[in-house]
Amino acid sequence: MNYARMWYKYKSVALGGFMFLIIVLVAVFSPQIATHDPARISMRQALQSPSSAHFCGTDEFGRDVFSRIVFGARISLSISISVLLIIGIAGTFLGLLAGYYDLADTIIMRIMDGLMAFPTVILALVILTVLGSGISNIVLALSIAQIPRVVRTVRTTVISAKQYEHVEAARAMGASNSRIMFKYILPLCISPLIVRLTLTMALTVLNEASLTFLGVGLSPETPSWGTILSEARQHVSTSPYLILLPGAAIVWSVMALNILGDGLRDVLDPRLG
């Protein structure tokens, strides 16, 4: 095995995967990593600068910002993974139907086109207004707002896969439509789907941060990166470190997923690059 060649091919996957693994580890071991209770209010310690007691300082309620950032990884990751699962399953199913059946294509893709014409944050804001706050509602809102791209990716693959010889052969052998869709076409959708879902997960982290920054979706006590930034903006002139560090956590996660997505695309589907 030529290790140099292998490294060249998989370096983005390895780098992005490593960066993402760190976020996963921080999220899983957040109670062990956090130095303080992220919800503990201590007004006497409000707005302290970074020190050995508080690595990233404290917010206006005296809560330890480092611990809140660490627990924020858990919130961000649980929301983005939930969205990923929902849009992965529902988007694949809808994409298969749209790509395979003409009538379903007309109906599903018109709805998807309509959803795509909405700005993601505004659509999610309206859905959250309908549903109310809470992690499950933020997951649902972001899933509805971001599903069209997944449906489109699967549909495009299904439309070309329908013309492949092995699919024609299966049809000639009398295979049912569901068997053709799930046994012969679905495996062809996996590569582009993995790439699309990884990049969509990066967008989910950004959109979740935007929504919670606007003060929608999660209560201010919940230690999400967006809510930390939202509270910190009041103190931008006096405590800029409150802005820089949670933002750096968002950039790190989104960058990890973008690098991973790009790397997976180069490996799994180089034509898309």
Added chain:
Amino acid sequence: MIRYTMRRLVAAIPTLLVVSVLIFVLIRMIPGNPALVMLGDDATSTEIAAMEKRLGIDQPLFVQFVRWGANMLRGDLGNSIYYRIPVTQVIFSHLEPTLLLVLYSTIIFMLLGVPLGITAAVHRNGFIDRFCMTVSMLGLSMPGFWLGLTLVIFFSVRLDIFPSVGYVMIREGGLLESLKYLTLPALAMGLQRSASIARVTRSSMLEVLGNDYIRTARAKGMIERRIIGLHALKNAANQILTQAGISIAHIMGGSVVIENVFNIPGIGRLAFDSIIRRDYPAIQGHIIFVAAVYVFVNLAVDLLYKFFDPRVEYK
């Protein structure tokens, strides 16, 4: 071309119709009574019933939609509950800062993204390429609102060069003053979008630079700058243009967050405030307006293709 434009406009109708139905249904699902929102908590049931009748929300949902759709086709998006004036008037009064912000950001992302992408493509796989792509990856991963706040820390708080929040209308302070207020938000949006423009420019330039006619131009001794600027960039322009169209739509949509950070009274801020105030007609109007802009920007991009590539035919 006129026939193509007309056909594209007709093709946009189903999309706009779906957007209208979706937003209409979504808005009706929001808990709370618009009549109560307008009248306040002290309103009697008779007053609420009268207001419901006036707003037409006592009618079945289908009748309400047909009436709203018919009015919309005439350019009437209803009256804002909060401002108590027509929604179209509210949108137009908030349009100036958003339009200027979109324009300013577009200039920034084109001026930064295209040269960055070209430089990366010309130095393919070298140090400069890697540096340019790392910078663009960083830009792509930054939330616009965070970038905006970071710019405020450096350019407003530390250096005191630009104002941190607010906006002055052109008629009040002149264009330069308005641009001064929009510089940081436009930079936040522009820097972020320039990352995607740089990536698309690089990949489309690499595609073009591998073509035979570029090799021929080099063999004839044409200087590299002319090859890049005249032959390669012009042929890579359509993909860059497509990405620019997507970016403009993104900025329009993203304005809801950035206008909030910088307290700019544009239509993004209007949309957010309308959602918080439960101003249903204003929310509907805003979304229909942004969806229409999205459709028209895409159409404009398609029509511009021919300008850069005469081989493009509109069928």
